[in-house]
Amino acid sequence: MTDAALAFHRRIDAALADVRLRQALALTTGRLAGGRTAAFAGLADSEACRDDARRARARAIARLDSSLDQFATAASARGCTIHWAETAADARQIISGIARERGIRLAVKSKSMATEEVELNEALEHAGVRVVETDLGEFVVQLGGDRPSHIITPIIHRSRQDVAALFREKLGATAEDVADIPAMTALARRVLRAEFLQAGMGISGVNLAVAETGSICIVTNEGNGRLTTTLPRVHVALLGLERLVPTAADLAAVLTVLARSATGQASSVYTNVITGPRRRSGGPGGPQAGDPDGPDELHIVILDNGRSRLLGTALSEILYCVRCGACLNACPVYRLVGGHAYGGVYPGPVGSVVMPGLHGVEAWAELAHASSLCGACRDVCPVKIDLPHLLLAVRREAAAKRLAPVWIRAAMPVYAAVATRPRLYRWAGRAAARLARVLQHDGWIRRLPGPLAAWTASRDFPAPAARSFVEEHQARKAAER
Amino acid sequence: MTPRPARIQLFATCLVDQFVPAAGHAAAEVLERCGVEVHVPPDQTCCGQPAFNAGFADDAAAMARATIDALSRSDDPVVVPSGSCADMIVNHYPELLAGDATYGPKAKALAARTYEFSQFLVDVLGVDLPAAPAGPTLAYHASCHGLRGLGLREQPRRLLRAVAGARCTDLPDAETCCGFGGLFAVKMGPLSGAMLDAKLDAIERSGADLVVATDVSCLMHIGGGLHRRASRVRTRHIAEVLAGPDHD
Numbered sequence: 001m002t003d004a005a006l007a008f009h010r011r012i013d014a015a016l017a018d019v020r021l022r023q024a025l026a027l028t029t030g031r032l033a034g035g036r037t038a039a040f041a042g043l044a045d046s047e048a049c050r051d052d053a054r055r056a057r058a059r060a061i062a063r064l065d066s067s068l069d070q071f072a073t074a075a076s077a078r079g080c081t082i083h084w085a086e087t088a089a090d091a092r093q094i095i096s097g098i099a100r101e102r103g104i105r106l107a108v109k110s111k112s113m114a115t116e117e118v119e120l121n122e123a124l125e126h127a128g129v130r131v132v133e134t135d136l137g138e139f140v141v142q143l144g145g146d147r148p149s150h151i152i153t154p155i156i157h158r159s160r161q162d163v164a165a166l167f168r169e170k171l172g173a174t175a176e177d178v179a180d181i182p183a184m185t186a187l188a189r190r191v192l193r194a195e196f197l198q199a200g201m202g203i204s205g206v207n208l209a210v211a212e213t214g215s216i217c218i219v220t221n222e223g224n225g226r227l228t229t230t231l232p233r234v235h236v237a238l239l240g241l242e243r244l245v246p247t248a249a250d251l252a253a254v255l256t257v258l259a260r261s262a263t264g265q266a267s268s269v270y271t272n273v274i275t276g277p278r279r280r281s282g283g284p285g286g287p288q289a290g291d292p293d294g295p296d297e298l299h300i301v302i303l304d305n306g307r308s309r310l311l312g313t314a315l316s317e318i319l320y321c322v323r324c325g326a327c328l329n330a331c332p333v334y335r336l337v338g339g340h341a342y343g344g345v346y347p348g349p350v351g352s353v354v355m356p357g358l359h360g361v362e363a364w365a366e367l368a369h370a371s372s373l374c375g376a377c378r379d380v381c382p383v384k385i386d387l388p389h390l391l392l393a394v395r396r397e398a399a400a401k402r403l404a405p406v407w408i409r410a411a412m413p414v415y416a417a418v419a420t421r422p423r424l425y426r427w428a429g430r431a432a433a434r435l436a437r438v439l440q441h442d443g444w445i446r447r448l449p450g451p452l453a454a455w456t457a458s459r460d461f462p463a464p465a466a467r468s469f470v471e472e473h474q475a476r477k478a479a480e481r
Numbered sequence: 482m483t484p485r486p487a488r489i490q491l492f493a494t495c496l497v498d499q500f501v502p503a504a505g506h507a508a509a510e511v512l513e514r515c516g517v518e519v520h521v522p523p524d525q526t527c528c529g530q531p532a533f534n535a536g537f538a539d540d541a542a543a544m545a546r547a548t549i550d551a552l553s554r555s556d557d558p559v560v561v562p563s564g565s566c567a568d569m570i571v572n573h574y575p576e577l578l579a580g581d582a583t584y585g586p587k588a589k590a591l592a593a594r595t596y597e598f599s600q601f602l603v604d605v606l607g608v609d610l611p612a613a614p615a616g617p618t619l620a621y622h623a624s625c626h627g628l629r630g631l632g633l634r635e636q637p638r639r640l641l642r643a644v645a646g647a648r649c650t651d652l653p654d655a656e657t658c659c660g661f662g663g664l665f666a667v668k669m670g671p672l673s674g675a676m677l678d679a680k681l682d683a684i685e686r687s688g689a690d691l692v693v694a695t696d697v698s699c700l701m702h703i704g705g706g707l708h709r710r711a712s713r714v715r716t717r718h719i720a721e722v723l724a725g726p727d728h729d
Contacts (some may be wrong), residue, residue, distance in 0.1 A: 009669075016675050069620050124666045332658050336675050370669055370678070372662025373534060375629035395536030404535065408664070412532055416540035420547040421526040429499050440587070444708050454667045458674025459705035467497045469505035 001406050003309035005366035008343055010075045015337035023159055025298070033329040035264020036380060043256075045216050053257045054383040055213040056250035059318040060211060060242075063321075064311060065152055067211040067244045068302065075300055078276030083301045085118075092305050095203070095236055097297055099129045102234060104200035105460045108192075110218065110225040112205025112321060113151055114238045114303055120203070130374035131197045131203070136188055136223035143170045149339030152262050152325035157338050160184075183227055202228035202295065202425070208322065209300075210297045215275040216300065219259065219268040225268055235277065235295040240470065241302050242319040254322060257382035261324040306358035316395035320383045325389060327377035331350045333370050342367055349377035353390040356397075376464070391474035407451045422438070429468050436463045454459025485606060488557045489520040492595075494566045494697070495527035497718075501697045504718035508562040508598055509721045510537035513606050514650055526550035530569045533662050536624075538577065545574050549587050552595075558605070559595040562720050564627015564695045567597040572630050597627055610643045613725060617715075619645050620652045620689035622680075622703065624696040628656060634719055636720055637695055644723060653683045654694075661702035677706045684714055692716045 001463070015021060040046040043438045058068045073084045085091035099107065107129050121131045121142075129335070137154040141147065144166050148154030151169040164178035167187060171177075194284055204225060206216045216237050218225045229235050242302065259265040280289060288405035310316050328334045328348035339347035343362065344355040347366075352371065368391045379388040397417030398404065404412075418428050421480050439445045440463035448456045467475075489512060493505040511520045524629040529544025550568070552559050561567040580590075603609045627633040641649050653676025660666065667673075680703060684692055690713070694700050697718055704716040723726055 012669070012672055015670055083592070106679070153499040184656040190593045267500045332660070332676050332679075333672060336672065336679075369673060372625070372658045372660060372665045372673070374625035374658035374662070376625075376656075376658065379629060392534065392536065393533070397536075398537050399536035399538075404537075405668070408535060408668075412535065412540050415527075416529075416532060416537075416543050419529065419544045422526055422547075422551070444705070446709075451667060455672025455705075457670055459677060459702065459707070461699050461705055465502045466498045467502065467504035469493045470521055470523060470525065471501050473505065474507065474523065 002250040002362070002366070002403065008341070008366045008370070009168045011341040011343060012337050015341040020159065021338055022336065023119075024157055024159055026336055028150075028153060029329040029335045032153070032263065033380075034324055034327065034400070036261055037264075039260035039264040039266060043477050045262070049253070050382055050384050053322075054320065056245045056253045057322070057383050059246050059250070060244040061311075061316070061319050063242070064242065067246065068241060071209055071211040071214055072302070073245060074212065075216075075276070076214070076279045077429055078214050079279070080214065080276055080298045080300050083102070083299060085301050085303045085305070088118035088303075088305050091118040091238060091305070092106050092120060094301050094315075095299075096123055096236070096286075098127070098234065098236060099124060099201055102129055102200065104129055104234065106199045106201040106459045107131050107435055108134050108195055108197065108205050108232065109138070109203040110205070110220060110227050110228040111138050111154070112238055113148075113345060114205050114240050115203065116148060118238070118303065120238070129201070132192070132199070134196070134222075134228060135194050135220070136185060136222055136224075137408060139188055139192065142209050143167075147340065148345075149347070150325060150328060151339075151348075151350075157340065163199065164365055196231050197225045201234045201236060202230075202232040203238070204228055206243055206300075207235050207258070209239055209244050210248055210251050211244050211275075213275055214247070214308045215251075215273050215305060217251055217254070217255070218272045218274065219270065221263070221265075221269040222273075223270055224365040226272055226360075230294050231450040233295055234299070235274075236299045236301060238301050238303055240307060240308050241304050254383075256369070258322055259326055261326040261380065261382040310357050314396070315353060315390055318350070318353045318390055319432060321354070322383060322386055323350070324382055326380040326382065330376040330380045332372070332374065332376065341466075342370075349387045349391065350385075353387065353394060356394045361394060361398045361401060361403060365394055365403050367397070368394035405451070424468060426468070426471065429464070432463045432467070433466055437466075439463070484501060486517065488520060488631070489550055489601070490555065490558045491519050491521050492522065492528075492559050492561045492566070492570075494550060494561060494563045495614055496697045496701065497562055498525070498583050498709050500701060501718060504562055504697055504720050505695055506651075507718065507719035507724035508560070510583050512560065513556050513722055515606050517606070517728070519555065520553045520555070522554065526551070528569045530566060530573075533569065533573060533577065534663050534665075542577050542581070545577055545588065546581075546584050549574070549584055549591055551577075552591055553587055554566075556594070558601070559591065560598055560601045561595060562598040562696055562718060563697065564597045564624045564631055564633050565643045567595055567600075568626040568630030570595045589704065597633060597635040597695060598633055599640055600631060600681055601724075603711060608640075609658070610723060612646055613644045613690060616645060616726070617690035618648045618688060619691050619693050619722065620650050620651055620684060620687045621654050621655070622652060622684075622692050622694040622699060624660065624694050624699045625658050627695050633695060637693075640723060641693060644725075650687050650689050652687050652689075657683075658674060659699050659703050661662070663698070677702060681706045681710060682714070691716060693719050695719050
């Protein structure tokens with residue numbers, strides 16, 4: 001096993017041993033998954049809605065080059081500045097550069113996994129820009145020097161009591177300030193409001209971008225996204241290059257399933273569709289009047305970072321993903337270990353495809369093995385991504401690169417040779433049954449040797465039958481004749 | 482509706498063949514009672530799913546070809562007492578062998594006439610089984626690949642309700658994986674064990690005496706866990722329940 005795989009197994013063991021983590025995960029994933037089920041039950045034809053959303057995404061991805069050109073042209077025409085970032089380092093450099101050129105010292109951020117992916121905060125801090133996370137969950141993550149453990153609910157691993165203790169330590173909160181969740185939220189709001197008014201730059205991600213209109217859509221529940229994108233003079237949006245839909249109608253199709261999948265809401269509290277920066281003229285008040293508010297500059301940084309390499313590969317379907325997190329909440333593995341165990345920015349079933357997809361199977365293929373291929377993720381995906389199929393594609397690539405454990409690589413050809421030779425298979429079955437007679441007690445084996453010991457560590461193994469079904473059946477038929 | 486076949490081929494699967502022959506005999510007995518002649522092709526081995534799921538596509542394809550050969554000596558429908566192995570044949574063989582000029586079409590033909598056992602009884606034979614008046618309380622465990630790959634939701638439950646009626650109870654989180662996943666149970670032992678623990682807790686809470694499933698793979702896993710816990714709950718393949726207490 002590679003070092004990366006060993007480290008992954010160690011993180012899984014640690015998570016499984018963490019009783020409080022498991023309670024917190026069970027509670028929140030259960031609530032989110034239940035909310036999703038109820039929200040979809042409220043749709044007249046939820047299957048058709050998922051099909052529509054999938055088609056909208058598939059059309060944009062099928063001609064991603066021209067979709068991107070169309071988007072960039074339309075957004076530029078509305079006054080946006082488009083930047084292309086091939087790598088994470090490029091994205092960091094571009095955004096740091098925008099801040100430096102304008103002498104910006106404080107940036108507020110709304111929630112964005114893409115900025116986590118490129119490790120933007122560290123780069124900006126290094127460039128002398130203080131960054132403040134304004135999504136409540138991300139605010140807590142930042143205060144605690146932590147990492148998000150879920151795409152949608154970044155502090156799924158934290159209890160209310162954890163957050164109260166953190167607020168008292170880092171913000172000097174009083175007992176009254178942390179008495180309950182509304183009080184804690186009010187405290188965060190007071191702290192953040194001052195930052196919003198000071199910030200020279202607002203940084204956001206993009207949930208979806210509309211190729212036809214050059215618009216970016218940002219959905220939030222706290223209103224922080226709206227402040228981030230309107231109050232500071234400069235708005236920088238980091239857009240993963242695959243997050244496109246062809247038209248505004250397609251945007252509506254995806255929004256129909258997005259919030260339902262993520263949080264069980266029919267729609268998120270705030271759905272912002274932003275088309276260009278503040279206009280100086282030609283606004284809603286007439287040709288001489290501009291927009292009453294909004295940023296003077298809107299920079300859209302389009303991030304590749306490995307995404308375009310997936311086009312035309314066995315993993316290309318993962319580019320349909322809209323990062324709703326439903327597959328995390330449905331996954332029996334994620335529900336047990338949480339996001340940190342996966343070790344990357346994107347956890348759960350989607351992360352187990354995205355991480356090896358973007359960053360190579362060598363360091364990340366083991367994630368795709370942390371699945372029983374039960375298919376619960378596929379059932380809840382709003383754009384019907386066949387996640388088990390993609391996990392298998394990752395496993396295939398890893399096997400082709402000889403990344404599987406030695407014992408599996410040694411056993412597989414032997415097993416295939418036996419199973420393709422019926423007489424050898426019958427003989428091997430009889431031999432195994434004889435061997436098992438030594439190991440078994442009352443029909444069960446309590447301890448298996450070698451790698452199979454991992455089975456008997458938590459359950460008994462049934463002893464094989466003395467005589468196989470096929471042989472016994474043949475014998476019975478012969479006796480009847 | 483598929484015309485009622487006079488004869489079927491029983492693909493027992495390697496786990497039934499090697500570990501739970503009683504489930505194979507029970508499946509044959511139930512089918513014969515329904516007036517269908519049962520043929521057990523002698524060359525059958527393993528469908529290749531463990532290799533397929535581990536990412537060893539070439540080894541899996543070799544086993545798929547051998548299984549196709551074993552089951553293509555006649556055009557009779559193939560009945561599989563496993564949702565997972567039936568899913569492998571129905572959904573994954575055609576894809577796995579899509580580039581194979583000889584076996585690709587054979588894979589498609591086999592997929593079109595392959596059924597999971599309870600699916601065959603309900604959807605093809607439309608059987609009506611006599612109710613068994615007394616017996617243990619049953620809880621049905623939905624195996625993932627049958628449930629999500631073949632859409633087995635109502636068929637097994639309908640059969641169990643017919644024979645056991647009020648003695649059927651529901652498992653909490655009935656559609657959550659038991660953590661077996663083939664090699665997953667070994668490769669990711671602690672994770673698989675933790676998933677199993679949650680499943681065993683749900684089973685013990687349900688008050689059932691017997692856990693019934695369409696797949697012996699899940700049942701070996703759940704049964705091994707129950708045995709380790711010294712639980713009074715037992716496991717049984719659905720064919721054994723339908724065959725009744727007298728079958729051997």
